[in-house]
Amino acid sequence: MSETNLAHANLEVQQQSNVDFQPAEELRRSPQVQAEVERIGKANTYFALDRDTELFDWLDDQRDAKLCGYVTSATGSGLLKACQLYRTQYVKRRGTLLEIPATVIYAEIEQHGGPTDLYCSILEEIGHPLANIGALRDLRSRAWGILKAYGVKLLIIGNADYLTLEAFNELIDVFTKRRVPVILVGTYYLSENILERRSLPYVRVHDSFLESYEFPNLTEEEIIEVVDDWESKFLPEHSRLNLTQIDSVISYLRIKSGGLIEPLYDLLRKIAILKIDEPKFELNQYNLTNKFGRRKEPKVKFQKKS
Structure with missing residues (x-):
């Protein structure tokens, strides 16, 4: 094939791809749902204790x-x-x-x-x-x-x-x-x-x-306070997850956050988006561990080498 014909063919493929291409999130979520997901993804706060x-x-x-x-x-x-x-x-x-x-x-x-x-x-x-x-x-x-x-x-x-x-x-x-x-x-x-x-x-x-x-890490009681504050700030009242009422979820958050507030906020955003995509997902420690099994726990403090 000549260079001219090859360029023409590539142009046709590119034009067809531009017509057919849609962002992956738009294919699996409605615009309204995607907007809510993006809002939660941008949630940024700090709760003083x-x-x-x-x-x-x-x-x-x-x-x-x-x-x-x-x-x-x-x-x-x-x-x-x-x-x-x-x-x-x-x-x-x-x-x-x-x-x-x-x-x-x-x-x-x-x-x-x-x-x-x-x-x-x-x-x-x-x-x-x-x-x-x-x-x-x-x-x-x-x-x-x-x-x-x-x-x-x-x-x-x-x-x-x-x-x-x-x-x-x-x-x-x-x-x-x-x-x-x-x-x-x-x-x-x-x-x-x-x-x-x-x-x-x-x-x-x-x-x-x-x-x-x-500066200390969060206690379990403080994790509960932070979770309640985050839900009240970023989730509509009718969509609250009430995570603090599920003991096994608080245990999961404590372990996976290492008592650190920023990893805790990361997990809350992830869980909230999960419930948007899968409304029937049952929140408990077992299911969350299976769903987010590849997430590592933070290394809070290294031991010094002697």
Whole structure:
């Protein structure tokens, strides 16, 4: 077949495919059902519990005593969202800018977490127009000036696991030279691997963050509270699953979430969508285990190698 005829044939096939093609979800769900599935898939929330209040009290104590420290938890515990919630108690926003005073600043680090990334994150949180412009010296001067101008009394750094040694030293200088206490927030890798490194350059880091707090996982009673809150927020009253009234389902959620709130939310979305697609599906631990058998349980905490 000539190249011209081959191109013509391919064009006909492509045109036919475009006519026949429909997204897979549209073939198995009506538009109304698909819209409901997408709404549930986007459900994003955080329910504050007693554990959050206890964390906030500890953060208040660190701020008042001007002490640096760190908070750790398992990945997916909700710790980062808890810290954001704590920040909102002390800071008001006007659009993308923070209002003065902003006594608590929360900045999240993105890889790879060097000094430039650190100061860019702080300036972005403030809403500074020059957050990503200039050399490190300029960013440092800008950030330190902002901390003073905004009356910052506590600087919380999320994803502190990503920080490099140079960035840790920058934060130590923020405390020693500006007297703004710094709280590192991360996973157990932060406390058990980074801060405990047997390396002379990390001795200064270790000795600068001696105060610690462990953000706990959910108890079974707290899982019940979270599930009730999620259903009330995202499921219409006539479509509630009433999962907390099914003991075996709560047991399944506790095991498969590992007591972590983000995996728990993942499971709730998955179960709600399952019931939309299969209204007659009987919710119990046995059926859910069979249905979602390939889902792994989170590794909440690794054992350190000796």
